[in-house]
Amino acid sequence: AQRVTQPEKLLSVFKGAPVELKCNYSYSGSPELFWYVQYSRQRLQLLLRHISRESIKGFTADLNKGETSFHLKKPFAQEEDSAMYYCALYAPMDSNYQLIWGAGTKLIIKP
Amino acid sequence: EADIYQTPRYLVIGTGKKITLECSQTMGHDKMYWYQQDPGMELHLIHYSYGVNSTEKGDLSSESTVSRIRTEHFPLTLESARPSHTSQYLCASSEQKRQGAGETQYFGPGTRLLVL
Numbered sequence: 001a002q003r004v005t006q007p008e009k010l011l012s013v014f015k016g017a018p019v020e021l022k023c024n025y026s027y028s029g030s031p032e033l034f035w036y037v038q039y040s041r042q043r044l045q046l047l048l049r050h051i052s053r054e055s056i057k058g059f060t061a062d063l064n065k066g067e068t069s070f071h072l073k074k075p076f077a078q079e080e081d082s083a084m085y086y087c088a089l090y091a092p093m094d095s096n097y098q099l100i101w102g103a104g105t106k107l108i109i110k111p
Numbered sequence: 112e113a114d115i116y117q118t119p120r121y122l123v124i125g126t127g128k129k130i131t132l133e134c135s136q137t138m139g140h141d142k143m144y145w146y147q148q149d150p151g152m153e154l155h156l157i158h159y160s161y162g163v164n165s166t167e168k169g170d171l172s173s174e175s176t177v178s179r180i181r182t183e184h185f186p187l188t189l190e191s192a193r194p195s196h197t198s199q200y201l202c203a204s205s206e207q208k209r210q211g212a213g214e215t216q217y218f219g220p221g222t223r224l225l226v227l
Contacts, residue, residue, distance in 0.1 A: 009151070032213040044154075044201065044218040086154070090213030093170055096159075099216065103153040 002027045002091040006102035013077050014110045021072040021105045023061075023087030032090040033070040034099070035061055039083045047072075047085070057081070082109045113138045115219035117202050123225045124192055132187045132222045134202035141207040143185040144216065147171060148199045160185055161207065192226045199223050 003026040013019055025031055035047040048056045050063045050070060061072045070087060087102040115136045124130055136143065141162045146154040146169075156169030160179040174196075175189050189196055200222045205214035 034213065034215075043220055044203075046215045049213070049215070084151070096167065097213070098156055098159065098169070099154075099213070101154045104151065106151065 002089060002093065002100050004087050004089050004100050004102035006085075006087055006105050008105045009103065010106045010108070012108040012110060015079055016076050019072075019074045019077045019081065019107065019109075021085050021087075021107065023070045023072065023102060025068050025070065025087075025089045027068075027089055027091050029091065031063065031065075031068075031070075033061075033063060034088045034090070035059070035070075035072050036086045036088060037083050038086070039080075044086070077107075077109045079109045079111060082107055115202060115204055115217055117200075117219040117222050119222060120220060121223050121225075123227065125227050126191075126193055128192050130189050130192055130224070132189075132200055132202075132224070134185045134187070134219060135183050136185075136202075136204045136217075136219075137183060138204050138217060140204035140217070141182065142205045142214070143179070144203040144205075145169075145175075145177060145185070145187050146201040146203065147173070148201055148221075150199070154201065158187065192224075194226045197224060197226050 005024045033050045037047040038044045059074045086104045088099045118133045143160045145158040148154045155171035157171050157173040158177040160166045166177050177187050202219040203216040205216045
């Protein structure tokens with residue numbers, strides 16, 4: 001069955017250090033993957049999607065089909081990156097496509 | 112301004128009461144969704160709609176019901192609230208694209224529900 005796994009519930013790094021939030025997926029088809037972010041007291045919003053191949057707020061994510069991963073990376077963390085991050089897979093469930101969400105990783109950037 | 116609105120933002124209610132959580136969007140989107148999210152946990156899809164008069168249940172079993180009489184409006188109703196319904200409820204919308212092409216979902220601010 002389709003599934004998204006974010007193995008870390010909490011990730012804490014110092015400002016300026018590299019950040020990697022892990023996401024693994026289980027899906028036999030061609031995946032379409034997303035990262036959403038929720039800053040404190042703000043709405044859940046799209047951060048980036050793999051088909052766009054863009055960098056948003058310094059974050060990038062590369063789809064690795066061999067490892068079935070879509071890890072989110074940033075070379076130098078900033079305090080404003082502290083947030084909840086969700087990985088999501090767009091895949092068929094029953095007869096319709098929908099987003100399948102990971103459990104989320106809370107990222108804390110220490111000053 | 113294009114946006115997604117949810118009311119109320121917070122609701123404390125007693126067991127057995129009927130409640131309706133409102134969601135409206137001025138995004139011009141056909142697809143709308145209701146998610147349930149406990150703090151720090153993943154989102155669970157409870158209902159979705161592809162357009163007027165279209166509603167489907169999501170992967171999370173829910174005692175709630177929804178309706179889609181107007182494109183912009185997608186209310187969620189609990190006929191008899193229970194403490195187990197205590198959670199955050201998120202409404203979202205997206206454009207209709209071809210089947211299999213993932214659309215960006217836009218989220219409302221959420222409703223935090225506490226059932227005593």
